[in-house]
Amino acid sequence: MLVLTGGCGPATPESFTLTLATFGQFGYDDLIPGYEFTHPGITIRQVRTEQGGPYHQDLLAKLQSGQGLADVQAVEEGHLADVLAQSAKFADLAEIGPSDVQPGRWLEWKYEAGRSKDGKLVGYGTDIGPLAMCYRKDLLEAAGLPTDPGSVKTMFASWDSYFQAGERYVKRSKGKAWFDSAAQNFNAMVNQLPTGYLDRQDRPAFDTNTGLRAAWDQVTRAVKQGQSAGLTAFADDGNAGLRNGTFATKVCPSWMLGAIEQQAGPGNAGKWAITDAFPDGGGNWGGSYLTVPAASPHQKEAAALAAWLTAPEQQLHAFRVSGNFPSQVDAFTSPDLLSEMNGYFGGALSGQVFVAQARKVGKPQYKGPGDGKIQETVVAPALKAVEQGADPAAVWQQVKLGASRLVP
Template sequence: MKLIRRRLAFAVTFVLLVLTGGCGPATPEQITLTLATFGQFGYEDLIPGYEFTHPGITVRQVRTEQGGPYHQDLLAKLAGGQGLADIQAVEEGHLADVLAQSGKFADLAKVGPADVKPGRWLEWKYEAGRSKDGKLVGYGTDIGPLAMCYRKDLLEAAGLPTDPGSVKTMFASWDSYFAAGEKYVKRSHGKAWFDSAAQSFNAMVNQLPVGYLDREDHSTLETNTALRDAWTKVTTAVKQGQSAGLTAFADDGNNGLRLGTFATKVCPAWMLGIIEQQAGLGNAGKWAITDAFPDGGGNWGGSYLTVPEASPHQKEAAALAAWLTAPEQQLHAFRVSGNFPSQVDAFTSPDLLSEMNGYFGGALSGQVFVAQAQKVGKPQYKGPGDGKIQETVIAPALKSVERGADPAAVWQQVLIGVHQVVP
């Protein structure tokens, strides 16, 4: 059980860092670097090793528990031009707002270590960290490759296949997924197939070549037929009773995991820990995961480390950010926090490939998400306001459909709401 069971690998990692971790001679003057993060990045145990091999460097990590308040504070500091850390972590959902202000950040391709090459990362991860003018604003940390999680016991009770190989047919496309959901609702006498329309729709949108905004940062909702098609599919499923109408990460969503209110869930790599924590020990072994996702691969989540232009120690900060996002350190972060690495060399690590999740019936979760990460193609462009559209327009609109509103009428409200966020 990944979030509860932790190996003794850190002890070995720390010794190796001490013995091999130098990135050159010690800094001649004492420098304090501030590292601002949110949630769990898994860096706390790594910092002493870096300081040991860099005697002139002291690292002070400032961690905010919740990502929302953290990013609000970051954007306020960017607007005010002061109070920024030497390294600022940025979550993928807020990256567009940072890339739009790329002039306020150092170009890591210029100030970072010369041996840090684009090939360290999956191509789509690296490219998503670049601004329109080609500046490398962020070094990639983790990713959220998408798989599908499901309750074996609930599918079995409805007469549906349950082993990871057999369920792939059901999860091959969104059409087959929702068709299976319609069958499940009927056979289970009205039980829900998935937890939230917003969660499913978000995953569907993330797969599209073009999302809510074009590269000129204008809304695409009036002309993007793929978006409208996704809306139709997910709202049709809602009308068939497939959605439990829950709010992910809120009390009702967490209770739904514990009580088995729904049978399947869109499952980025980081979701495994949330399911285990919220569903509880009583549901251990009932959940399973498969290396399949409707209409191919996708990504949801992951972060970057950036160096603000205002930092008086840009080169030293970039060196620390480069070190933290090297494969060895990101593998350690995966062990302690479950954050799935975005570095190519990490994907061949025996530790990652042998990672077995007892809560999910002994699934080789490392292999599952390596396979899913390699299915992701070109990154979708996300302009400023993309995350706000999802959070303040789309999610409430889908919630109203789950409460009985007409999908076609709500779509017209969506078109109006989007233009209150972007031109």
């Protein structure tokens, strides 16, 4: 039974419509009628875009023009920096949100990542993407490597041990790939750093953030050893690689389990496993926020809706229907979450795995405006070029040049 709680605010006799703009699957479809029932006079109209890329391009265009914004706008964490840089165009949820919604609702790093440089709370956190490691038990066993979730933790303890295990796997399997994509691994590694591609003054950090070059060297060295399958995640070749067992391991934010099951298909059920270990600790990849643009004529009511949707009870419902892992602390003790078992991954208690991984994340990573664009349009194509035989050192210089053109 769904419990309608968490920052509802008083009902209002005025009749009006609140628009809620989302992308992909937030798991809110079944929740909206309940909110309307407990708030007579308020109608919720959800406007959903299937793909996050076009959605965020449209959002940034609307922020530029000041026209067409919804009362509540969802923002994915990879694009959050572009929104935080325009904090004046959003309401401060710490001021207009329900008084019972406190920072302790969320993991500290999730809450802090939703604040702008001037201290404004721009977004209420929805879900997160804590990182674990997924692997093919049958492929590791064939190569003489450990396969049970406890034993594999030593291999996945650090990036050094991970790539060393990959080198052994390639040799023992006679040239089979250890992982699917250099870009996927590099992105996960970068997400573990205190800052991303830009420093806190929003300048390209390729010369000052030494962790970027260290990660680049590790990943490209592994590519040259034959560890990468050279695939593109979520594209036709990447999906075919999942079906055909082309690679043995994959970085796994919580939302990746559904993608693997869908693309690898029923024929690979039980071959995949997951462990609550990730190289060099924890990390996060993914998750979103709900914001209230200042242009909304119903800011307080919109904030109340956003607060209710991001309460633990509602986010647990969203997890059940869409797989989006909650960011709320109270949700982590829910029996429903802790007993979540994934049959496709050999009966793994996936809820417990990702609760453990989420708690390992420390401070939020600082990502400046344009960080996501650098990853998508500069870094990922550059790593693809390395996989196709280009010199890593020369391509690194091209990456620096490309990033400087995007963010002068």
